[in-house]
Amino acid sequence: MAYEVPPLPYDYAALEPHIDAETMKLHHDKHHTAYVNNLNAAIEKHPELGKHAPEDLLRNLSGIPEDIRGAVRNNGGGHVNHTMFWAIMKPKGGGEPSGAIREQIAKDFGSFDALKKQFNETTAKQFGSGWGWLVWEGGKLKIVTTPNQDSPLSQGLYPILGNDVWEHAYYLKYQNKRADYLAAWWNTVNWEEVNKRFERAQQ
Numbered sequence: 001m002a003y004e005v006p007p008l009p010y011d012y013a014a015l016e017p018h019i020d021a022e023t024m025k026l027h028h029d030k031h032h033t034a035y036v037n038n039l040n041a042a043i044e045k046h047p048e049l050g051k052h053a054p055e056d057l058l059r060n061l062s063g064i065p066e067d068i069r070g071a072v073r074n075n076g077g078g079h080v081n082h083t084m085f086w087a088i089m090k091p092k093g094g095g096e097p098s099g100a101i102r103e104q105i106a107k108d109f110g111s112f113d114a115l116k117k118q119f120n121e122t123t124a125k126q127f128g129s130g131w132g133w134l135v136w137e138g139g140k141l142k143i144v145t146t147p148n149q150d151s152p153l154s155q156g157l158y159p160i161l162g163n164d165v166w167e168h169a170y171y172l173k174y175q176n177k178r179a180d181y182l183a184a185w186w187n188t189v190n191w192e193e194v195n196k197r198f199e200r201a202q203q
Protein backbone atom coordinates (compact mmCIF):
# COMPACT_ATOMS: atom_id res chain seq x y z
CA MET A 1 0.00 0.00 0.00
CA ALA A 2 1.31 3.42 -0.92
CA TYR A 3 0.04 5.23 2.15
CA GLU A 4 -0.29 4.09 5.76
CA VAL A 5 -1.92 5.36 8.92
CA PRO A 6 0.81 6.39 11.38
CA PRO A 7 0.43 4.81 14.81
CA LEU A 8 -1.02 7.10 17.45
CA PRO A 9 2.01 8.41 19.40
CA TYR A 10 0.23 7.95 22.77
CA ASP A 11 -2.58 5.86 24.30
CA TYR A 12 -6.20 6.40 23.34
CA ALA A 13 -6.88 7.68 26.86
CA ALA A 14 -3.82 9.94 27.00
CA LEU A 15 -5.71 13.12 26.14
CA GLU A 16 -8.42 12.62 28.76
CA PRO A 17 -10.31 14.49 30.07
CA HIS A 18 -10.15 16.86 27.09
CA ILE A 19 -10.64 14.19 24.42
CA ASP A 20 -12.09 10.86 25.52
CA ALA A 21 -10.53 7.48 24.72
CA GLU A 22 -13.51 6.21 22.73
CA THR A 23 -13.41 9.24 20.43
CA MET A 24 -9.67 8.83 19.92
CA LYS A 25 -10.02 5.13 19.10
CA LEU A 26 -12.79 5.65 16.55
CA HIS A 27 -11.17 8.75 15.13
CA HIS A 28 -7.73 7.22 14.60
CA ASP A 29 -8.57 3.56 13.90
CA LYS A 30 -11.76 4.01 11.87
CA HIS A 31 -11.92 7.50 10.39
CA HIS A 32 -8.24 8.02 9.58
CA THR A 33 -7.93 4.43 8.36
CA ALA A 34 -10.87 4.95 6.02
CA TYR A 35 -9.25 8.03 4.46
CA VAL A 36 -6.03 6.09 3.88
CA ASN A 37 -7.82 3.05 2.44
CA ASN A 38 -9.84 5.28 0.11
CA LEU A 39 -6.74 7.19 -0.98
CA ASN A 40 -4.91 3.94 -1.75
CA ALA A 41 -7.94 2.65 -3.67
CA ALA A 42 -8.15 5.89 -5.69
CA ILE A 43 -4.53 5.78 -6.82
CA GLU A 44 -4.73 2.15 -7.92
CA LYS A 45 -5.71 3.55 -11.31
CA HIS A 46 -2.67 5.87 -11.31
CA PRO A 47 -0.04 4.00 -9.26
CA GLU A 48 2.76 6.43 -10.24
CA LEU A 49 1.16 8.95 -7.86
CA GLY A 50 1.97 6.72 -4.91
CA LYS A 51 5.65 7.69 -4.96
CA HIS A 52 4.78 11.26 -3.95
CA ALA A 53 4.43 12.47 -0.40
CA PRO A 54 0.71 12.92 0.26
CA GLU A 55 1.34 16.62 1.00
CA ASP A 56 2.66 17.04 -2.53
CA LEU A 57 -0.54 15.56 -4.01
CA LEU A 58 -2.51 18.23 -2.16
CA ARG A 59 -0.15 21.05 -3.19
CA ASN A 60 -0.73 20.14 -6.82
CA LEU A 61 -4.37 19.05 -7.05
CA SER A 62 -4.73 20.48 -10.55
CA GLY A 63 -2.04 18.02 -11.67
CA ILE A 64 -4.00 15.02 -10.37
CA PRO A 65 -5.93 13.09 -13.05
CA GLU A 66 -9.48 14.37 -13.10
CA ASP A 67 -11.09 10.97 -12.50
CA ILE A 68 -9.53 10.75 -9.03
CA ARG A 69 -8.96 14.41 -8.16
CA GLY A 70 -11.97 14.60 -5.87
CA ALA A 71 -11.02 11.38 -4.10
CA VAL A 72 -7.44 12.60 -3.59
CA ARG A 73 -8.64 15.99 -2.34
CA ASN A 74 -10.98 14.38 0.21
CA ASN A 75 -9.00 11.31 1.27
CA GLY A 76 -5.49 12.67 0.78
CA GLY A 77 -6.65 15.69 2.76
CA GLY A 78 -8.11 13.41 5.42
CA HIS A 79 -4.82 11.53 5.65
CA VAL A 80 -2.54 14.57 5.85
CA ASN A 81 -4.83 16.57 8.16
CA HIS A 82 -5.15 13.74 10.66
CA THR A 83 -1.44 12.86 10.56
CA MET A 84 -0.75 16.45 11.62
CA PHE A 85 -3.55 16.37 14.19
CA TRP A 86 -2.19 13.40 16.20
CA ALA A 87 1.30 14.91 16.18
CA ILE A 88 0.36 18.38 17.42
CA MET A 89 -1.36 16.96 20.50
CA LYS A 90 0.21 15.20 23.49
CA PRO A 91 -0.62 14.07 26.99
CA LYS A 92 -0.21 16.89 29.53
CA GLY A 93 0.01 19.34 26.66
CA GLY A 94 -1.34 22.84 26.43
CA GLY A 95 -0.27 25.75 28.57
CA GLU A 96 1.41 28.81 27.15
CA PRO A 97 3.16 28.50 23.79
CA SER A 98 6.94 28.24 23.87
CA GLY A 99 9.78 29.08 21.53
CA ALA A 100 9.60 31.03 18.29
CA ILE A 101 5.87 30.54 17.81
CA ARG A 102 5.29 32.34 21.12
CA GLU A 103 7.05 35.46 19.78
CA GLN A 104 5.22 35.31 16.47
CA ILE A 105 1.83 34.95 18.17
CA ALA A 106 2.58 38.00 20.31
CA LYS A 107 3.59 39.92 17.19
CA ASP A 108 0.61 38.98 15.01
CA PHE A 109 -2.21 38.68 17.57
CA GLY A 110 -1.04 40.70 20.58
CA SER A 111 -1.37 37.75 22.95
CA PHE A 112 -2.02 34.01 23.10
CA ASP A 113 -5.46 34.72 24.59
CA ALA A 114 -6.31 36.91 21.60
CA LEU A 115 -5.20 34.15 19.19
CA LYS A 116 -7.31 31.54 21.00
CA LYS A 117 -10.35 33.83 21.03
CA GLN A 118 -10.10 34.55 17.31
CA PHE A 119 -9.34 30.91 16.43
CA ASN A 120 -12.22 29.55 18.51
CA GLU A 121 -14.73 32.12 17.24
CA THR A 122 -13.75 31.64 13.61
CA THR A 123 -13.70 27.84 13.83
CA ALA A 124 -16.99 27.64 15.78
CA LYS A 125 -18.64 29.33 12.78
CA GLN A 126 -17.36 26.83 10.19
CA PHE A 127 -20.67 25.55 8.83
CA GLY A 128 -20.82 21.76 8.86
CA SER A 129 -17.67 19.69 8.79
CA GLY A 130 -14.22 21.18 8.45
CA TRP A 131 -11.11 22.45 10.15
CA GLY A 132 -9.78 25.59 11.78
CA TRP A 133 -6.16 26.42 11.00
CA LEU A 134 -3.29 28.61 12.02
CA VAL A 135 -1.37 29.10 8.79
CA TRP A 136 1.73 30.95 7.67
CA GLU A 137 1.12 33.34 4.81
CA GLY A 138 3.35 36.12 3.57
CA GLY A 139 5.41 36.25 6.76
CA LYS A 140 2.39 36.38 9.05
CA LEU A 141 0.27 34.00 11.08
CA LYS A 142 -3.32 33.90 9.96
CA ILE A 143 -6.46 32.00 11.01
CA VAL A 144 -8.52 30.33 8.29
CA THR A 145 -11.06 27.53 8.05
CA THR A 146 -11.59 24.94 5.34
CA PRO A 147 -14.64 22.78 4.66
CA ASN A 148 -14.57 18.98 4.63
CA GLN A 149 -10.98 17.66 4.44
CA ASP A 150 -9.63 20.49 2.30
CA SER A 151 -6.02 21.23 3.18
CA PRO A 152 -4.53 24.72 3.37
CA LEU A 153 -1.66 23.23 1.32
CA SER A 154 -3.97 23.28 -1.72
CA GLN A 155 -4.20 27.07 -1.32
CA GLY A 156 -0.44 27.47 -0.97
CA LEU A 157 -0.72 27.92 2.81
CA TYR A 158 1.31 25.94 5.34
CA PRO A 159 -0.77 24.65 8.27
CA ILE A 160 1.12 25.20 11.52
CA LEU A 161 -1.70 23.83 13.65
CA GLY A 162 -5.27 22.79 13.02
CA ASN A 163 -8.28 21.58 14.92
CA ASP A 164 -10.79 19.11 13.51
CA VAL A 165 -14.39 20.25 13.92
CA TRP A 166 -16.07 17.34 12.20
CA GLU A 167 -18.64 16.02 14.67
CA HIS A 168 -16.69 12.72 14.80
CA ALA A 169 -13.93 14.65 16.60
CA TYR A 170 -16.08 15.69 19.57
CA TYR A 171 -19.68 14.51 19.49
CA LEU A 172 -19.40 11.56 21.92
CA LYS A 173 -18.19 13.80 24.73
CA TYR A 174 -19.34 17.31 23.80
CA GLN A 175 -22.47 16.57 21.71
CA ASN A 176 -23.55 19.83 20.04
CA LYS A 177 -21.23 22.00 22.17
CA ARG A 178 -18.50 22.66 19.63
CA ALA A 179 -17.39 25.78 21.49
CA ASP A 180 -16.67 23.74 24.65
CA TYR A 181 -14.59 21.30 22.63
CA LEU A 182 -12.68 24.14 20.97
CA ALA A 183 -11.90 25.69 24.37
CA ALA A 184 -10.79 22.37 25.90
CA TRP A 185 -8.68 21.34 22.91
CA TRP A 186 -5.95 23.89 23.68
CA ASN A 187 -5.09 21.76 26.74
CA THR A 188 -3.78 19.07 24.41
CA VAL A 189 -1.48 21.14 22.21
CA ASN A 190 2.10 19.95 21.75
CA TRP A 191 3.95 23.25 21.39
CA GLU A 192 7.30 21.56 20.60
CA GLU A 193 5.72 19.98 17.54
CA VAL A 194 3.95 23.23 16.62
CA ASN A 195 7.33 24.98 16.75
CA LYS A 196 8.79 22.37 14.40
CA ARG A 197 5.96 23.03 11.96
CA PHE A 198 6.47 26.78 12.31
CA GLU A 199 10.14 26.29 11.41
CA ARG A 200 9.17 24.18 8.36
CA ALA A 201 6.61 26.79 7.30
CA GLN A 202 9.35 29.42 7.06
CA GLN A 203 11.65 27.30 4.88
Ligand code: MN
Pocket residue numbers: 027031082164166168169
Ligand atom coordinates in the same frame (compact mmCIF):
# COMPACT_ATOMS: atom_id res chain seq x y z
MN1 MN B 1 -11.39 13.81 11.86
